[in-house]
Amino acid sequence: MPDASSPTAAALLADAQRVQRVALIALLAGAVGIAFSPIFVRLSELGPTATAFWRVAFAVPALAAWIRLEPRSTRSRPPSTRGDYLRLTAVGLFFAGDLAFWHWSIKFTSVANATLLANFAPIFVTLVAWLVFKERFSRTFVLGLALAIGGAVVLMGRSLHVSTDALFGDALGLITAMFYGGYILAVGKLRAEFSTATIMTWSGVVTAVALLPIAVVSGESLIASTASGWGVLLALALFSHAGGQSLIAYALAHLPAAFSSVSLLLQPAAAAVLAWVLLGEPLGPWQAVGAVVVLAGILLARRGSR
Incomplete structure (x- = not known):
């Protein structure tokens, strides 16, 4: 076997680093x-669970064509x-649980609480991996994890509220995080x-089959009333699921699951910016600070994962 200083070993190391950069x-x-x-x-135009069903149902034909x-x-x-x-069925059930419990949690607690608690998945991923x-995880990685989650709390802090009436919904939000952690x-x-x-x-088929009776x-x-309503569902399926979720699945072959779950905390930060740009929802200074802290936590976790 060539030593680390040989041209072959250097080329292999360079290839591995390139693949990891692409995966990131x-x-x-x-x-x-x-x-x-x-x-x-x-x-x-549809309810949250029906929307989740079409999210995967419309994505499956595109994904099946991808295989061909x-x-x-x-x-x-x-x-x-x-x-x-x-095992493929388990992946689909994990994702169905993630979507279903998150949508249920929104009914019993605030959207901010449900979204924040659902993004605690990195904690469960790291615990299970350990x-x-x-x-084994370095102190730098753990600090990055804590910083990223703290940033997410700051990001949504103005909308969060603590109430005994919302405890059930908050519990459902944590269950959402467990399911998404299992999926990752x-x-x-x-x-x-x-x-x-x-x-x-394969997981998309299972997720759709599991979500259909829940929606019913x-x-x-299950029927949108306008063409634009169907267009929104199709965009959700192709852009967010077939596109975004597939990119994440690709990356998980080349990056540690724990680090990947921390990096996905970029989602609430990006969602806040998109809501500001596309929906006119105000982005306050604390939300901007929270987004920056999330990014800093991701960078620190990346350094601690090397």
């Missing part, structure tokens, strides 16, 4: 992509065993075996 760009771009999802949900268009030389193996299908997978960890493990398109397609039971209409 994809991860952050994916976070921005899913930051558009609250905007689309706000504009949707992949060059054979770059395709990973297709799922073939019962274990393969069970306790179950025996990963599961995708990170499966990306070693399956392509991004394969994971997104909740009494929400």
Whole structure:
């Protein structure tokens, strides 16, 4: 085996660094992509669970076409065993739980509380990675994690409220974070075996099948009344899910799950900026400070992950 100073080893190291840079760009771009999802949900003519159903249902055909268009030389193996299908099903159920519990939490607590608590996923990802997978984290990474979460609290601080009447909704928000943490960890493990398109397609089918009866039971209409209403659902599916969520799944093959989950805290910061630009929702000085703190935390976690 060549030593670290040999040309071959240097070339391999350079390739690995290049792949990680591309993955980091994809991860952050994916976070921005899913930051558009609250905007689309706000504009949707349907209820939150019905909107979540169409988010994945409309994305599945595009993702399935992606599998067919992949060059054979770059395709990973297709799922073939019962274990393969069970693990892909688990990814879909984790994501269905994430969407369903987040939408339910909004009904029992404030949007700010629900969104903030849902973004506590990095805490659960880091704990599971440490306790179950025996990963070790530097003090720099832990400090970056704390800083990024603190920035998210500052970002939404003006809208947060503490009330005993909202405890149930707040608990649902934390459950949302657990489901999304499970989704990130599961995708990170499966990306070693399956392509991004394969994971997104199979998990998308499971998520849609799981969300459909929830939407029906909740009494929400599944039919948009205008063409623009269908256009919003299609944009949510293709841009935020097939686009943003797929970029995140791609990145999880090349970056640690714990760091990736911290980086996704860019989403609430980006969502606040987008709401200001597109919906006219004011962006106060404290929100700007919170966004900067989130970015600083991500950069610190990145340094602690090397």
